[in-house]
Amino acid sequence: MSKKRTGVFVCHCGTNIAATVDVAKVAREMAAENTVAFTQEYVYMCSEPGQESVVQAIKDNKLDSIVVTCCSPNLHEKTFRDNAQRAGINNFTCEIANIREQCSWVHADKAKGTEKAIKISRSVVRRVNRNQPMDAIAVSVTRRAMVIGGGIAGIQAALDIANAGIEVILVEKQATIGGRMLQLSETFPTLDCSQCVLSPKMVEVKRHPKVKLMTYSEVQEVSGSVGNFRVKVHKRSTFVDPDKCKICDHCTEVCPVVVPNEYELGLTARRAIYIPYAQAIPASFTLDEDACLGLNPIRCGKCKDVCEAGAIDYDMRPQTVTEDVGAIVVATGFDLYGPENMPELGGGRVEDVLDGLQFERLISASGATKGHILRPSDHKEPKEVVFIQCAGSRDPAKHCAYCSKICCMYTAKHARLYKKHVPDGRAYVFYIDIRSGGKGYEEFVQRTMEDDDTLYLRGRVSKLYRKDGKVRVHGTDTLTGQNVEIDADMVVLALAMTPSKGTAEIAKTLKIGRDKDGFLAEAHPKLRPVESVTGGIYLAGAAQAPKDIPETVAQAGAAASKVIALLSQATLSRSPLIAKVRPSHCTGCGMCVEACPFFAIRLENGKAIVNEALCEGCGSCSATCLRAAIDVKNVTQMQIHEMIEACLA
Amino acid sequence: MIKLQDIRDTARDMLAKGEARAVIGYRRGSRGMLAEPAFLTRPEEADELVWDPTCFHNLSLYLVHDRKHLAHARKTAGAPVAVIAKGCDARSIVVLLQEHYFQREDVYIIGVSCEGTGVVDERKLAGHLNGAQAISAAFDGDDFVFTTAEGEKRLPAREVMADRCLECCSPFPKEHNLAFGEDKTGRQLEAPFAALDRFEAQGAGERWDNWARHFDRCIRCFACRSVCPMCYCDECVVDSITFPVTTATTAEEKASRIRWIERSAARSENITYLMTRAMHLAGRCTDCGECDRACPVNVPIRLLNNKMEKEAREQFGFEPGASIGGPSLVASFLDNDPGNFIR
Numbered sequence: 001m002s003k004k005r006t007g008v009f010v011c012h013c014g015t016n017i018a019a020t021v022d023v024a025k026v027a028r029e030m031a032a033e034n035t036v037a038f039t040q041e042y043v044y045m046c047s048e049p050g051q052e053s054v055v056q057a058i059k060d061n062k063l064d065s066i067v068v069t070c071c072s073p074n075l076h077e078k079t080f081r082d083n084a085q086r087a088g089i090n091n092f093t094c095e096i097a098n099i100r101e102q103c104s105w106v107h108a109d110k111a112k113g114t115e116k117a118i119k120i121s122r123s124v125v126r127r128v129n130r131n132q133p134m135d136a137i138a139v140s141v142t143r144r145a146m147v148i149g150g151g152i153a154g155i156q157a158a159l160d161i162a163n164a165g166i167e168v169i170l171v172e173k174q175a176t177i178g179g180r181m182l183q184l185s186e187t188f189p190t191l192d193c194s195q196c197v198l199s200p201k202m203v204e205v206k207r208h209p210k211v212k213l214m215t216y217s218e219v220q221e222v223s224g225s226v227g228n229f230r231v232k233v234h235k236r237s238t239f240v241d242p243d244k245c246k247i248c249d250h251c252t253e254v255c256p257v258v259v260p261n262e263y264e265l266g267l268t269a270r271r272a273i274y275i276p277y278a279q280a281i282p283a284s285f286t287l288d289e290d291a292c293l294g295l296n297p298i299r300c301g302k303c304k305d306v307c308e309a310g311a312i313d314y315d316m317r318p319q320t321v322t323e324d325v326g327a328i329v330v331a332t333g334f335d336l337y338g339p340e341n342m343p344e345l346g347g348g349r350v351e352d353v354l355d356g357l358q359f360e361r362l363i364s365a366s367g368a369t370k371g372h373i374l375r376p377s378d379h380k381e382p383k384e385v386v387f388i389q390c391a392g393s394r395d396p397a398k399h400c401a402y403c404s405k406i407c408c409m410y411t412a413k414h415a416r417l418y419k420k421h422v423p424d425g426r427a428y429v430f431y432i433d434i435r436s437g438g439k440g441y442e443e444f445v446q447r448t449m450e451d452d453d454t455l456y457l458r459g460r461v462s463k464l465y466r467k468d469g470k471v472r473v474h475g476t477d478t479l480t481g482q483n484v485e486i487d488a489d490m491v492v493l494a495l496a497m498t499p500s501k502g503t504a505e506i507a508k509t510l511k512i513g514r515d516k517d518g519f520l521a522e523a524h525p526k527l528r529p530v531e532s533v534t535g536g537i538y539l540a541g542a543a544q545a546p547k548d549i550p551e552t553v554a555q556a557g558a559a560a561s562k563v564i565a566l567l568s569q570a571t572l573s574r575s576p577l578i579a580k581v582r583p584s585h586c587t588g589c590g591m592c593v594e595a596c597p598f599f600a601i602r603l604e605n606g607k608a609i610v611n612e613a614l615c616e617g618c619g620s621c622s623a624t625c626l627r628a629a630i631d632v633k634n635v636t637q638m639q640i641h642e643m644i645e646a647c648l649a
Numbered sequence: 650m651i652k653l654q655d656i657r658d659t660a661r662d663m664l665a666k667g668e669a670r671a672v673i674g675y676r677r678g679s680r681g682m683l684a685e686p687a688f689l690t691r692p693e694e695a696d697e698l699v700w701d702p703t704c705f706h707n708l709s710l711y712l713v714h715d716r717k718h719l720a721h722a723r724k725t726a727g728a729p730v731a732v733i734a735k736g737c738d739a740r741s742i743v744v745l746l747q748e749h750y751f752q753r754e755d756v757y758i759i760g761v762s763c764e765g766t767g768v769v770d771e772r773k774l775a776g777h778l779n780g781a782q783a784i785s786a787a788f789d790g791d792d793f794v795f796t797t798a799e800g801e802k803r804l805p806a807r808e809v810m811a812d813r814c815l816e817c818c819s820p821f822p823k824e825h826n827l828a829f830g831e832d833k834t835g836r837q838l839e840a841p842f843a844a845l846d847r848f849e850a851q852g853a854g855e856r857w858d859n860w861a862r863h864f865d866r867c868i869r870c871f872a873c874r875s876v877c878p879m880c881y882c883d884e885c886v887v888d889s890i891t892f893p894v895t896t897a898t899t900a901e902e903k904a905s906r907i908r909w910i911e912r913s914a915a916r917s918e919n920i921t922y923l924m925t926r927a928m929h930l931a932g933r934c935t936d937c938g939e940c941d942r943a944c945p946v947n948v949p950i951r952l953l954n955n956k957m958e959k960e961a962r963e964q965f966g967f968e969p970g971a972s973i974g975g976p977s978l979v980a981s982f983l984d985n986d987p988g989n990f991i992r
Contacts, residue, residue: 591980592980594977624980626886628886641909
């Protein structure tokens with residue numbers, strides 16, 4: 001093997017690196033390495049002149065490999081690998097030594113920082129000595145997408161993808177699409193009817209020739225990777241044929257079972273056979289297997305007897321459908337923080353204390369009271385209503401640390417709508433502060449305060465309880481410094497938004513990360529806000545963080561455009577830096593098989609075999625193997641050993 | 650109580666009928682009263698077998714040897730090998746089965762319950778015999794009875810039993826084809842990890858001084874590795890000298906020999922060796938105590954492995970060798986795994 005000719009390019013990153021690291025010294029030390037043929041330092045290596053100088057230096061000095069000592073490889077690895085290729089050498093002979101995030105940014109002492117930067121750089125120089133030139137692996141792309149969650153985010157993403165001519169499978173857990181938005185009455189700040197703006201989109205997605213709708217279905221298993229996922233979807237049985245169902249409602253008239261209606265958030269009851277809303281899509285009844293007396297004509301069978309369309313089939317079985325898709329959008333939405341976690345606000349057990357979504361149903365024209373505000377306990381019109389913001393939000397000690405973002409706005413909307421329905425009523429709002437950033441938002445809140453004469457009280461509620469047919473609310477008005485006691489007819493809690501139930505499971509199934517609050521984690525908080533950490537899986541809506549409808553729709557469109565861009569490629573190039581088994585060392589113990597999060601390893605004739613299409617090069621196998629029998633290419637045991645040695649020297 | 654004759658009859662029968670290629674058991678050794686491993690291939694050898702509190706060897710080691718012999722001779726197995734296994738030994742076999750080292754049908758496990766006893770710790774016994782040589786050992790239900798030239802000496806089990814037996818919670822071999830003796834679980838005389846807890850009760854400085862003394866004494870004879878059924882790698886990660894060069898070995902592999910530690914028995918190198926071994930045994934060590942017993946300079950190796958097992962049990966409720974289909978400690982990830990060690 002002829003001697004390596006490595007070039008080392010030391011970046012100052014302005015003062016980001018140069019303030020804590022003596023970059024000239026790093027360059028001098030690297031020049032002393034016997035495989036290094038060229039060194040250079042520059043103020044911004046990633047700038048156009050910086051990049052050009054790298055390309056020129058490779059050509060002029062006949063370099064066969066380069067090390068750029070700069071920021072995290074997350075940022076500029078691709079930049080410099082592309083430059084290497086442009087200069088005529090293999091892009092995988094370029095490595096990044098991170099002396100910014102892992103060195104200059106975390107140290108203050110320049111002498112020690114420089115010493116560490118030298119060690120880091122030297123270790124990468126030693127590593128690159130043993131890098132093998134490699135070609136990216138080309139894989140074909142499945143030109144279909146899946147959207148998980150049929151709320152406004154999922155519907156929008158599905159429509160945008162389908163309109164680009166790409167087939168989409170829209171999977172929804174509930175019996176109808178529409179999600180949370182379908183439960184809302186009017187939407188801020190324009191006060192247009194939520195169902196009226198949503199239902200055209202629901203109809204469009206249902207009728208779209210490129211959209212395959214799967215309601216009452218859940219994603220069970222996902223294998224494969226970007227460009228080629230294989231998804232198993234479990235479709236629960238509705239026991240009603242949607243093509244035959246005429247929505248005549250005769251079945252619900254005879255059904256003897258009464259259970260709380262989850263679509264009305266328990267404010268009303270429904271039968272075991274039911275349709276969630278008049279606007280439900282698919283427009284069909286669903287038989288709730290858990291509530292039904294037994295799907296058995298001998299035990300009950302009344303609904304089947306009266307169904308003239310013959311749509312009810314007790315023998316309908318759940319199905320598992322396998323779909324191949326190239327990309328996935330996750331739009332699994334939100335739930336409200338459980339009031340049972342908040343004993344100070346009644347723990348969900350005090351009558352006439354509602355949550356925000358229940359209030360939406362109460363004022364919705366399609367809700368249980370047909371839009372008349374009547375409190376649940378005695379169906380009387382409440383004359384004094386207390387709205388409590390930040391119920392569970394912004395309370396790191398006891399509840400959720402984050403701001404749920406939409407509560408200031410929807411509480412203002414609630415107060416306005418309340419005053420519209422009950423002009424002689426009185427609305428109080430307890431708040432910490434008002435966050436009304438958004439087009440027309442601040443004006444909306446101001447109108448609520450001024451035009452509608454809503455009393456905003458800056459402070460928290462310490463306790464509430466039932467007293468003499470009312471709810472007594474103890475709070476503080478911190479602006480006047482006085483304690484406030486209100487005997488309210490009704491209380492509405494603006495509960496914190498939390499990731500929907502099942503987010504943890506879906507994240508695990510899809511192998512995407514979650515943040516500290518359980519929301520789905522984006523790949524980069526600023527630059528990759530709609531991508532998950534796993535390639536080919538995108539995020540939309542409140543599953544990623546609390547957000548309102550316009551933001552949700554925007555993010556769904558962004559996720560869709562990412563999907564379209566991905567699926568517009570004929571082939572994808574996959575990183576060739578994947579695991580490789582050394583068969584002579586492998587004893588077939590199978591620990592790597594168990595450790596692999598991508599199911600990319602199997603045992604064959606007592607030896608581990610890596611599926612190149614599935615391996616992501618994460619190195620879990622390599623870390624687990626007791627016998628060093630499996631390595632990730634260009635991060636071999638030998639390279640790690642030499643890097644450690646370089647650091648210890 | 651186990652009748653020795655039953656074990657002998659089983660061995661004789663299996664060999665006579667060709668149901669086993671060989672029976673691995675214990676016979677009287679040439680060194681005083683202590684038993685030694687016996688490898689029987691003919692029915693008439695069955696009467697050599699013994700069963701007493703000196704049968705401390707973990708015979709599953711020889712199943713590993715058998716595999717290696719077969720692989721070198723390029724032979725396939727045929728009939729299974731029968732092996733006498735105590736609770737800890739049977740758990741070792743389970744770990745080997747989990748790691749697909751051989752198949753379940755390749756081994757016939759003759760389980761023997763340690764019942765109310767365990768095995769003798771030679772060093773503890775020597776302290777009680779004042780230089781006398783014991784000729785035989787027995788257990789009468791309460792005490793060990795040792796026969797020496799000067800007569801019988803009775804010693805309470807607690808005083809001469811190996812630490813691991815005092816702490817053992819599962820002396821019955823759950824995985825077996827045939828088992829002798831009663832399933833007396835939960836009969837330990839001391840709490841699990843009692844010896845380790847005593848060691849850990851010292852201050853950090855004291856602990857380090859102790860280990861420094863032990864690591865300095867290690868002569869790197871690798872007896873601990875040779876006697877351990879889990880140390881079956883062809884090439885030990887700390888020892889590049891035994892790099893196996895086969896026809897499949899590529900030039901690239903030959904070039905990537907890594908010497909993680911030096912061969913000299915210096916403290917730093919000894920630490921690296923013993924720590925690496927402890928890490929590699931995490932979730933695999935069934936506490937048979939053979940490394941500890943085999944050490945010629947009395948390094949308490951068992952404490953290192955025990956520390957890993959204690960962590961595994963406290964953090965993950967993990968017990969090595971509990972079941973063949975169970976997960977492995979280091980390769981499995983469960984949703985309810987605690988993350989409190991990540992700070």
